[in-house]
Amino acid sequence: MKDTNVKVGFISLGCDKNRVDGEKLIAKIAEKYEITSDASQADVLVVNTCAFLDASRREAIKTVFDYVPYKQGGKLKKIILTGCLPQKFVGELYDDFVEVDGFLGVYDGTKIVEAIDKALEGERVNFVGKGEILGIDRVTTTPNHYAYVKIADGCSNYCTYCLIPKIRGKFKSEPMERILEECKGLGDVKELILVAQDTTKYGVDLYGEPKIVELIKAVSALENVKKIRLLYCYPDLLTDRLIEEFKTNPKLIKYVDIPFQHASDRILKLMNRKGSFDEYFELIKKLKSNVKGMAIRSTFIAGFPSETEEDLNILIKFLKKAKLFNAGFFAYSREKDTPAYSFKGQIAQKVKKQRVKTLYETQRKISYDNLQKFVGKTLTVVCDGVDYKKQKFFGRAYFNAPDVDGRVYISGDTLIEQGEEYVVKITKATSYDLYGKIVKKV
Secondary structure, eight states: OOEEEEEEEEEEOSOHHHHHHHHHHHHHHTTTEEEESOGGGOSEEEEEEOOSSHHHHHHHHHHHHHHHHHHHHSSOOEEEEEEHHHHHHHHHHTTTOTTOOEEOOTTOGGGHHHHHHHHHTTOOEEOTTSSOOOOSOOOOOSOTTEEEEEOEESOOSOOTTOOHHHHHOSOEEOOHHHHHHHHHHTOSBSEEEEEOSOGGGTTHHHHSSOOHHHHHHHHHTOTTBOOEEEOOOOGGGOOHHHHHHHHHOTTEEEEEEOOOBOOOHHHHHHHTOOOOHHHHHHHHHHHHHHSTTOEEEEEEEESOTTOOHHHHHHHHHHHHHHOOSEEEEEEOOOOTTSGGGGOSOOOOHHHHHHHHHHHHHHHHHHHHHHHHTTTTSEEEEEEEEEETTTTEEEEEOTTOOTTTSOOEEEEOSSOOOTTOEEEEEEEEEOSSOEEEEEEEEO
8 A cells, every 4th residue: 555644755876777777766666655856855765876986975975964954854754775885885884874774785676665664663774685676667757758778787897997897796688578578668759778888798698699789679660669879889899780780770879879998008908998099990980981970979087097198198199080979088086896996006186187177178179070060050859858047948969868968959939849859950069069940840
């Protein structure tokens, strides 16, 4: 029986993969309790955490402390911590982090209602490792026109800087039939975004070989899915078959996120990353030459242990040569329980930040040149909502993934609706965003 006297607030931190986990937790909680989007009105607050980097762990802890005053002088009674932070660090947290009343790991979703029940009864619980993975039921938190589907969890690449295998374990693909059932359950979706730590490795553990192309074909056959976006494709398994699928499948958006992480062969080897400067550049050339208009995004780490100015200049050279559509840059985070933590040549934080700034400035000029090419031309743009600070509607073209890339700001005499597509004539470009006027509704 549903308890309408108890309201549960939910905050999800971290990546889009964590968002999917959070949406499944919300669906489970909603079976018994009322969900509120106003945390100040919640009796119980669930914080779904990331722990990939020290900064994300600090954000999770800060979020809890931000709401502790609500426990002391407001309606809030209990706080539950879920996800990556308790999964990896519950042994360090449980005794001292008394502000939290219950702990669950990344695979304990079936225990969430019981954790809330026991917390409300006055019991403090640690359910890390005691639950099971939730099914496909979700309450989506994205706008209605797009949704994420996680096709695998964990990672078996063992990059020397990364905690993911220690938190989420080895790479585990979801069975294809289960993914298709989840996709169908989302209803009409204009953009379905397939995510995993490494989408190109999908199926290796279940079927003995990569099956990402087969999965894309199967999802494309679903009538409720209009377009598919593929994120996080590691370069070593971005095969000719997958490139051909980008070229020939009208539902597969011509956009790919390839996390190269560096371009210096020496640093890549230290990172335990497969590939080299030349191999990465050849892959980019192949993608661009085979798939007209292909937009490539990537991420890079600056300040990895022993990175020299020469290594940094090699990366800058790569950026200028590759002319990626978008790129994100992050200062190396020294994480205990990773091999790189003990590497010699750790770099000062100030230097790392300056290198990130240098890389962003390099890419800014490249992105500016990329976007200038669209001025005076038309693009199909899906409206995502309103930017209240700018007092403008904004949307995305095919080369913009939600949250991580730039926006297209749109205006016009026609009624503009979230989730609808418009033909937009571009009138202005900055380093990251485009501006334009609506020509017509698609």
